[in-house]
Amino acid sequence: MDILTPKEVGAGNDIMSSVKAIQYYSDVLLYGESTSDLTRGLPIKPTGKNEFIRTGQKCSNGQDMYVYVKGIPESKGGLPMKGLVPGFLQDARYAFDVNALLDTMTNNAYPECKEVEMPVGAVGSKSTEKRWVESARISKKKYDCTICKSDCDKSCAFENFTDKTPVTATAITLCILVASYFLFCKK
Secondary structure, eight states, X not given: OOOOOHHHXXXXXXXXXXXXXXXXXXXXXIISSOOSTTTTTSOOOOOOEEEEEEEEEXXXXXXXXXXXXXXXXXXBTTBOOOSHHHHHHHHHHHXXXXXXXXXXXXXXXXXXXXXXXXXXXXXXXXXXXXXXXXXXXXXXXXXXXHHHXXXXXXXXXXXXXXXXXXXXXXXXXXXXXXXXXXXXXXX
């Protein structure tokens, strides 16, 4: 998604167009969609893409193992927060998930995998791909959802793919950052 320049939004022409520009950038940063009459019709949509990334490992059946990355921000708690900032925070939360690293180090060299079909591409893409993903990362409900598409509610295919909650990893990361601050920055 291309973000419009202040001139393209009309900022600076008069007070109302400047307010419109402020609303536009708020919608882009926080919501990923228009939230007022001021920004209706402007090109605002969530950014990011969903994709499979090859891990470099092999599954127990000899297939290449992939991990599914949901890069399009999701709404949480009924709020339509799908802009750049919530997307960045969602990505950071999973980037600092040490559970995945620990699992990789402690699991079998050739983990058991399941073939799943998931949506890939940017917002609005109807494309899907089938890849082999580590079974431990998929709940039965989510696996069934990728198989039975017609019987599943559409939201299940767009849930976070991994079952492991990143809360523990986030807490550990936060503790490390705070401890580092006090050790190296406090004088």
